[in-house]
């Protein structure tokens with residue numbers, strides 16, 4: 001890996017197992033005039049098929065949006081149920097979808 005400050009080579013000065021599937025490495029720039037140090041993290045990426053479809057940032061954004069949508073739907077369903085309760089309507093009779 002190249003130094004993020006000067007572009008010279010870096011060397012690993014320390015490697016630590018951070019979690020079961022995460023390794024962190026302390027790296028130092030080999031350019032004596034620079035000497036910049038950083039910590040890098042090595043981890044398992046999502047399945048290769050996901051990476052081929054979209055850049056990882058887009059995958060993360062899509063997952064976050066999906067999660068937000070599911071939470072929103074759940075909140076709306078709860079609000080609907082609360083409204084039905086407030087109106088004294090038994091929701092089992094108000095739902096046509098399940099045929100009951």
Ligand SMILES: [Zn+2]
Nearest residue numbers: 003006029034
């Ligand atoms: Zn450097």
